[in-house]
Amino acid sequence: MITKEQILIFKHSADTLHQAQDYTSATILYFKTLFAIQDFLLLNEIGESPKDHNARFRQLEKHFPGLYRELDLEFTTYRDTYSKIVDQETCQRIKTLVENDLKKYQIKA
Numbered sequence: 001m002i003t004k005e006q007i008l009i010f011k012h013s014a015d016t017l018h019q020a021q022d023y024t025s026a027t028i029l030y031f032k033t034l035f036a037i038q039d040f041l042l043l044n045e046i047g048e049s050p051k052d053h054n055a056r057f058r059q060l061e062k063h064f065p066g067l068y069r070e071l072d073l074e075f076t077t078y079r080d081t082y083s084k085i086v087d088q089e090t091c092q093r094i095k096t097l098v099e100n101d102l103k104k105y106q107i108k109a
Contacts, residue, residue, distance in 0.1 A: 023091035030094040
């Protein structure tokens with residue numbers, strides 16, 4: 001079960017890598033943070049978190065259409081992190097997305 005504390009730990013780790021200008025690793029952790037936020041919200045909304053990305057997409061589409069659209073737009077970026085170097089602009093875009101969701105859903109320490 002994902003907790004707010006875990007979400008914030010992932011975000012802190014991503015921020016540390018971002019500050020070190022390791023944009024690829026930071027982006028991967030920002031996505032991990034994003035998935036954790038989504039799973040946390042789904043767990044609270046429907047009582048379960050998805051087992052994989054496909055399930056996450058289906059559950060978000062039904063229960064959080066805004067988050068679904070957000071993820072749908074950026075999922076290619078996530079897949080690219082496995083084989084490409086991520087630039088600062090892309091990393092910043094994902095970081096901002098995460099920060100906006102943290103604020104929107106009031107996930108804080």
